[in-house]
Amino acid sequence: MLGAPAHSTRTTPAAPGGEVLCEAQRRESGRLMRVNHSGEVAAQALYQGQALTARQPEVAQALRHAAAEEADHLAWYEQRLRELNGRTSLLNPLWYAGSWAMGALAGALGRGAGLGFVAETERQVELHLRHHIQRLGNADARSKAILEQMTHDEMQHGAQAALLGGQGLPIPVAAAMRLTSRLMTYGSYWL
Numbered sequence: 001m002l003g004a005p006a007h008s009t010r011t012t013p014a015a016p017g018g019e020v021l022c023e024a025q026r027r028e029s030g031r032l033m034r035v036n037h038s039g040e041v042a043a044q045a046l047y048q049g050q051a052l053t054a055r056q057p058e059v060a061q062a063l064r065h066a067a068a069e070e071a072d073h074l075a076w077y078e079q080r081l082r083e084l085n086g087r088t089s090l091l092n093p094l095w096y097a098g099s100w101a102m103g104a105l106a107g108a109l110g111r112g113a114g115l116g117f118v119a120e121t122e123r124q125v126e127l128h129l130r131h132h133i134q135r136l137g138n139a140d141a142r143s144k145a146i147l148e149q150m151t152h153d154e155m156q157h158g159a160q161a162a163l164l165g166g167q168g169l170p171i172p173v174a175a176a177m178r179l180t181s182r183l184m185t186y187g188s189y190w191l
């Protein structure tokens with residue numbers, strides 16, 4: 001995910017066909033998709049870190065499965081960034097390391113807190129994607145189709161984590177997560 005191209009098991013939801021984007025729209029779409037790509041790098045790190053410290057084998061297995069599913073998302077973003085002549089964020093190693101550490105810590109806190117952390121992450125990602133769908137408007141239909149499929153996937157990931165025993169997080173923890181995500185959104189938009 002850092003350097004090596006991601007491989008997807010599902011084809012991109014972006015419908016094939018020509019598209020006409022003005023230069024300003026292409027650049028803006030490239031920035032938004034770069035931010036979203038960073039989010040997927042962080043999600044993979046979160047799942048991988050947590051899978052390592054989760055004590056219950058079925059939880060670790062579910063986390064590894066979820067990390068594999070996020071690989072589709074990474075690959076779709078990489079493909080779309082190439083189409084837009086965009087690039088991935090220079091800050092991705094930082095987001096990966098930070099998210100891996102947070103995931104490992106969450107896993108060590110036990111099943112309820114760890115999976116609660118995953119459920120809250122997916123909920124925040126879902127809200128973030130809905131916001132980006134609005135920002136894209138109708139001009140960039142290909143990017144929008146990817147974000148819509150992804151919103152659906154992230155909702156399922158969140159629901160699965162809650163089903164496996166994820167518990168609600170304390171308000172300050174959820175607020176700290178929102179702050180971190182805002183930092184990532186801002187950093188990857190520009191860098």
Ligand SMILES: [Fe+2]
Binds near residue numbers: 040043070150154
């Ligand atoms: Fe994802």
Ligand SMILES: [Fe+2]
Binds near residue numbers: 043070122153154157
């Ligand atoms: Fe997800």
